[in-house]
Amino acid sequence: xxxxxxxxxxxxxxxxxxxxxxxxxxxxxxxxxxxxxxxxxxxxxxxxxxxxxxxxxxxxxxxxxxxxxxxxxxxxxxxxxxx
Amino acid sequence: xxxxxxxxxxxxxxxxxxxxxxxxxxxxxxxxxxxxxxxxxxxxxxxxxxxxxxxxxxxxxxxxxxxxxxxxxxxxxxxxxxxxxxxxxxxxxxxxxxxxxxxxxxxxxxxxxxxxxxxxxxxxxxxxxxxxxxxxxxxxxxxxxxxxxxxxxxxxxxxxxxxxxxxxxxxxxxxxxxxxxxxxxxxxxxxxxxxxxxxxxxxxxxxxxxxxxxxxxxxxxxxxxxxxxxxxxxxxxxxxxxxxxxxxxxxxxxxxxxxxxxxxxxxxxxxxxxxxxxxxxxxxxxxxxxxxxxxxxxxxxxxxxxxxxxxxxxxxxxxxxxxxxxxxxxxxxxxxxxxxxxxxxxxxxxxxxxxxxxxxxxxxxxxxxxxxxxxxxxxxxxxxxxxxxxxxxxxxxxxxxxxxxxxxxxxxxxxxxxxxxxxxxxxxxxxxxx
Numbered sequence: 417x418x419x420x421x422x423x424x425x426x427x428x429x430x431x432x433x434x435x436x437x438x439x440x441x442x443x444x445x446x447x448x449x450x451x452x453x454x455x456x457x458x459x460x461x462x463x464x465x466x467x468x469x470x471x472x473x474x475x476x477x478x479x480x481x482x483x484x485x486x487x488x489x490x491x492x493x494x495x496x497x498x499x
Numbered sequence: 500x501x502x503x504x505x506x507x508x509x510x511x512x513x514x515x516x517x518x519x520x521x522x523x524x525x526x527x528x529x530x531x532x533x534x535x536x537x538x539x540x541x542x543x544x545x546x547x548x549x550x551x552x553x554x555x556x557x558x559x560x561x562x563x564x565x566x567x568x569x570x571x572x573x574x575x576x577x578x579x580x581x582x583x584x585x586x587x588x589x590x591x592x593x594x595x596x597x598x599x600x601x602x603x604x605x606x607x608x609x610x611x612x613x614x615x616x617x618x619x620x621x622x623x624x625x626x627x628x629x630x631x632x633x634x635x636x637x638x639x640x641x642x643x644x645x646x647x648x649x650x651x652x653x654x655x656x657x658x659x660x661x662x663x664x665x666x667x668x669x670x671x672x673x674x675x676x677x678x679x680x681x682x683x684x685x686x687x688x689x690x691x692x693x694x695x696x697x698x699x700x701x702x703x704x705x706x707x708x709x710x711x712x713x714x715x716x717x718x719x720x721x722x723x724x725x726x727x728x729x730x731x732x733x734x735x736x737x738x739x740x741x742x743x744x745x746x747x748x749x750x751x752x753x754x755x756x757x758x759x760x761x762x763x764x765x766x767x768x769x770x771x772x773x774x775x776x777x778x779x780x781x782x783x784x785x786x787x788x789x790x791x792x793x794x795x796x797x798x799x800x801x802x803x804x805x806x807x808x809x810x811x812x813x814x815x816x817x818x819x820x821x822x823x824x825x826x827x828x829x830x831x832x833x834x835x836x837x838x839x840x841x842x843x844x845x846x847x848x849x850x851x852x853x854x855x856x857x858x859x860x861x862x863x864x865x866x867x868x869x870x871x872x873x874x875x876x877x878x879x880x881x882x883x884x885x886x887x888x889x890x891x892x893x894x895x896x897x898x899x900x901x902x903x904x905x906x907x908x909x910x911x912x913x914x915x916x917x918x919x920x921x922x923x924x925x926x927x928x929x930x931x932x933x
Binding site: 439441442443444445446447462463464466468498 | 697698699700702843845846847848849851852855875878879883886887888
C-alpha cells in the first residue's frame with residue numbers, strides 16, 4: 417500500500433454524514449444480490465451469493481445514494497441505514 | 500458408574516464450594532440421572548444458604564451494588580456485567596419479563612442441569628430477587644424439551660414454596676425445542692413475543708425485544724443461583740467460583756472450582772484418561788469455544804481475568820480433554836458437522852457457509868483435502884465471520900480455527916493424504932450419535 421493510500425484510508429468520515437451506516441438483517445436476506453450492483457462501493461458478495469457489507473460508516477454523498485438505492489431495491493427489505 | 504474418579508484423594512488443593520457440595524456425575528448423554536450432589540428441598544436449602552432477603556426498593560439497590568462488588572457477569576462468553584444488564588432494563592420502567600435461562604444447548608455441558616436439579620431453590624431465589632429489583636410480575640424458567648428431570652425439579656420446588664407460604668411473584672416454566680440454539684437470548688425473546696424459537700438480528704444488543712413489546716431480562720440459571728447467594732445478604736462470604744463440566748468417554752463430571760485452581764488440577768480431579776496419560780489438548784468453553792494445547796492450559800487458572808488475557812473464556816463451562824491417542828482434526832470435524840446441522844437456517848453465510856466448511860473439515864480429517872480445498876477453507880472461514888444474526892457461525896469457526904493451530908502438526912500430516920488412524924475417537928458427545 418502506498419503512503420498516499422494509507423493517508424486516504426485513515427481520513428475520518430465526513431461529519432455531515434454522521435455515523436450513518438448501511439446494515440443488513442442476515443436472517444431476512446435471501447441473497448438476491450441486486451444490492452451489490454447498486455452499491456458496488458459498499459457491498460461485495462460471498463462465495464454463496466450473499467452480500468458482505470463494508471463495516472465503516474457512509475463517507476460521502478455518493479455512498480449515501482448507493483446505500484439508499486440498495487435499501488429501496490431489496491425485495492426482502494433486509495437492508496436499512498442506521499444513524 | 501465411574502470407578503476411576505479421584506475426586507476425594509486428588510491433589511491437595513483448596514476446594515472452594517459456593518453453589519455445590521461435591522461433584523456431580525452425569526451420563527455421557529442426557530441429564531436425566533445424576534449422582535454425587537444431594538438435591539436440596541426447601542428445608543435443606545434454607546439450612547445451607549439461609550433465607551433470602553426482600554429485594555424491593557432500597558434493598559434492590561443494595562443487591563445491585565453487591566452484584567457489582569463481586570463482578571458478577573453473564574455466562575455467554577461475553578462476560579457482560581449482570582448489574583449493568585439489570586440497570587438497562589430498569590431504564591424502561593417496571594413490568595419486564597425476567598427469564599431464568601436453563602436451556603443448556605451445549606450438548607457436552609451439564610452444569611445448568613445440575614443446578615436446576617440439585618439447587619432449584621437457589622435458582623428460584625435468584626430469579627425472584629431479579630424480578631423484585633426490576634419490578635417484574637412475570638417470571639419464566641426457560642428449559643429445553645426433554646430436560647424432564649430439571650422441569651420436575653423446578654415444578655416441585657415451586658409447589659413446595661407455595662405450600663410453605665413463600666410470597667413469590669408468578670413464575671411459569673416454558674419448554675423450548677431441544678436444539679443447540681434454544682438458549683440464545685433473542686430466540687427466547689422472540690418466542691415470548693409469540694414467534695419461533697430462532698435467533699433474531701438486533702441493531703442494539705442492549706434492547707433485544709421488539710418495538711412496543713415488553714422488555715425482557717434474560718439471565719443464565721448459574722448467574723441467578725449466584726444472585727440467590729448474594730440475596731441472603733452474605734456478600735462478604737461470597738467467593739467467585741466456576742462451574743465446569745469435564746467430559747470423559749463414559750461419563751461427565753460437573754464440579755465447582757475457585758479461581759486459584761488450575762486446569763491441570765481440574766483435569767486430574769475429574770477426567771478419566773483412557774490411557775493414563777494426560778490429554779494432548781482441551782476444548783474449553785463449548786463447541787463454539789477454543790482448543791488449547793495441554794502445555795498451555797495446564798497451568799492456567801480457572802480465573803476469568805487470566806483467561807481473557809489468554810484470549811479464552813470459560814463460556815458454558817465445558818472442559819473437553821482430548822486423549823493423547825485421539826485425532827483432534829477428527830473430533831473437530833465431527834463437532835463442526837454438528838454445529839453446521841444446528842444452524843437456525845436463517846442466514847445464508849451460516850446455512851451454506853458452515854455446511855461448506857464442515858465438508859472441507861471432514862475432507863481434511865479424512866486426508867483428502869486438495870490444495871484447492873485448502874484455499875477454499877481459508878476463504879470461506881474469512882467470509883462467514885461476523886455475518887450471522889447470532890454468534891453461532893462465529894463460535895463454530897472459532898473452534899475450527901483453534902483446531903487448525905493447536906493440531907497444526909496433524910494438519911500437515913493429513914495434507915499429505917494420511918490420517919491418524921486414532922484408536923480413541925468420538926470423545927465429545929454429539930446428540931444422536933449413539
